[in-house]
Amino acid sequence: MQKVLLLINTILLNIACLTSTSANAEWEKLDYSTMGTNIVVEVYHSDPRVRSSALKAVVSEMERINQTMSTYIQSSDVSQLNKRAFNQDIIVSKELFDLLALSFQISELTKGAFDITYASVGYLYSYPSKTKPSQTQIDELLNAVNYKLVSLNETTSSVRFLRKDVKINLGGIAKGYAVDNSIKILRDMGISNALVTAGGDTRLLGDRLGKPWIVGIRDPRNPEKQSVVIPLEDSAMSTSGDYERYFEEGGKRFHHILSPKTGKSTYEVQSVSIVGPQSVYNDALSTAVFVMGLQEGIGLINALPEFEAIVMDANRRMHYSNGLAQ
Numbered sequence: 319m320q321k322v323l324l325l326i327n328t329i330l331l332n333i334a335c336l337t338s339t340s341a342n343a344e345w346e347k348l349d350y351s352t353m354g355t356n357i358v359v360e361v362y363h364s365d366p367r368v369r370s371s372a373l374k375a376v377v378s379e380m381e382r383i384n385q386t387m388s389t390y391i392q393s394s395d396v397s398q399l400n401k402r403a404f405n406q407d408i409i410v411s412k413e414l415f416d417l418l419a420l421s422f423q424i425s426e427l428t429k430g431a432f433d434i435t436y437a438s439v440g441y442l443y444s445y446p447s448k449t450k451p452s453q454t455q456i457d458e459l460l461n462a463v464n465y466k467l468v469s470l471n472e473t474t475s476s477v478r479f480l481r482k483d484v485k486i487n488l489g490g491i492a493k494g495y496a497v498d499n500s501i502k503i504l505r506d507m508g509i510s511n512a513l514v515t516a517g518g519d520t521r522l523l524g525d526r527l528g529k530p531w532i533v534g535i536r537d538p539r540n541p542e543k544q545s546v547v548i549p550l551e552d553s554a555m556s557t558s559g560d561y562e563r564y565f566e567e568g569g570k571r572f573h574h575i576l577s578p579k580t581g582k583s584t585y586e587v588q589s590v591s592i593v594g595p596q597s598v599y600n601d602a603l604s605t606a607v608f609v610m611g612l613q614e615g616i617g618l619i620n621a622l623p624e625f626e627a628i629v630m631d632a633n634r635r636m637h638y639s640n641g642l643a644q
Contacts, residue, residue, distance in 0.1 A: 348373045353384045353493055355517030361504060362511040362527065372507055376500045376514060383496045386414065387488045389437070399477055400437075400485045407476035415475045418468065420598070421491055425465040428606035428618065430578055437487035438462035439581035443574070448565040450572055456581040459483050463578045489574075494519045494556055494601025501597075518562065518604070521554035521597045536561075538588040538630060546628055546636065550593070556600035558608045559589035575608050586611040587631050593642075594625040612637060 346369040348359045357380060361372045387396050395414050402408055410418075421434045439459045442451035451459075462483035469478040493516040500514045501521045512523040513531060522531045530549035537543040538561045548555065560583070564573035577584045590608045592600040603625060607615030612631050619627040619639045627639040 344369075346370070346373065348377070350377070352377075352380050353388065353496065353516060354390070354489075355493065356515075358513070358515040359500070360513040361509050363509055368507060368509070372504055372509055372512075375503050375507065379499050379503055380496050380516070383492060383499070386411075387417075387492045389441075389485075389487050389489075396486060396488060399479075403477055403479040404482050404484065405478070407471065407474065407478050409474060409476045412475060415470065415472075415477070417488065417491065417495060417598075418477060418486075419470055419472075421488070421602070422465055422468070422470065424491075424599070424602045424606065428603070428610065430465065431609040431615075432490060432602050432606035433463060433465045433578040434486040434488055434490070435463050435465055435467060435484055436576050436578050436581075437485040438483055440487060440574075440576050441485055443572070443576075445563040445565050445572075445574060448567065450567075451581070460581050463581060490558075490605040491598060491602045493517055494597035494599070497521045497554070497597040518557040518559065519554075519597045519601050520556070522550055522552060525551040535589065535591050535628060539634075545589075545630060546591070548593070548628075553593060554595060554597045554600050555591055555593045556597055556604045557589055557591040558604040560585075560587075561589075575605060577609050584609055584611070585632055587615075587629050588634065589630045590615065591628040592619065592625055593628075594622075599625070 344364050345360060345362050350357050359373055359376050361369050363369045385391060386394055388394050389397055391397060395410055399408055424432050439456055442455060462481050467480045467484045469480055497514050497516050497519045501523050504512045504523055510524045511527060514521055520533055530551045533548050533550050533555055534544035535546040535557055537545040538559050558575060560571060560573040562574060564571050573583045575584060576582060587608055590604045592604045594600045607627055612629055616627055616629060616637060616639050619625050626641045629637045
């Protein structure tokens, strides 16, 4: 715990320097990195003390969730589940239990296209070192990729894995959850206009003082170019793309969005963006639609009234769900 507090305090000490050059009138902006991605926060308030406190509160929340849910932190609750949850009940916090239950619901909704147990195979991929599992390794572990192997006991708030090789990773939902929590914190502090982005997950509080926020979707093959720009207010958008974590070998791109059916990268689309009211759902649905592919994925979104989708297929053609195509 002392290490966690030291980490958060170190980040907070740097906020004043980071924001002093980016403050513009009554807007204040922060850029920093955590949860394996870049975090951007913009807030508007007439009182600089409120703005400063708001940025600190978001940093603290992001770091808290990272320490709880990261598989790269051995002491995190998720890492402990991966170590200990086979054949024994592990009591977890209500927060983590509820997020696991939501993950299960989204897995059911997407017929397993979103599945946090993809990590049972996915942990063998290392994109920085350009390594991947052999087909033999995938074949040995693929039966452990099944969200139904994570047993949730609501009465005791406990979790058990029903197979020895099961591992989970909340990378497809935790950042969206952190963004939603951050927006709630800002709203509770009396802030009415703000933006919080964690990697591909963005949520907007209000508008940009009478104008919509302009949110871009980057070109999957050109980081300096945006393929689509969308005006949004009081909404959220999440993008999953094959450019976030990947390496190339033999002219083939091996990226981090894996099919739970094959344990391998999927290639029907290059990016999926979901627009909806909450980042936690957008985050998971963007992954699911990417795995499901163009026709099935957009069909799912068309059946969900609160959500829209923008998909770039493997031939770099843009496709839109019904609400955006009109």
